[in-house]
């Protein structure tokens with residue numbers, strides 16, 4: 001069994017690469033080996049961070065938290081202070097330290113490390 005952290009899919013065959021996204025698959029059971037690194041302020045920075053991390057061969061998953069916006073008649077402004085983070089970024093646990101340094105280099109103040 002193999003697991004794709006990006007697509008959240010499991011594959012029966014002992015594949016090394018995800019047939020859907022060409023991402024690197026992990027052995028089953030390593031799926032929990034991902035750590036939420038922190039939050040990124042805007043989409044441009046999030047895309048850039050992901051791109052830079054991948055150039056260091058660190059896979060990263062970015063989850064948008066802005067899906068709450070745009071629903072007719074509802075405002076969620078009270079949940080979001082100005083400048084609050086809209087994207088969460090996760091990397092494999094073994095890359096946490098390196099990824100933090102890369103993110104600081106790449107997007108600086110536009111990302112914030114999650115406080116433990």
Ligand SMILES: [Zn+2]
Pocket residue numbers: 004005006007008018019020021022023
């Ligand atoms: Zn995949």
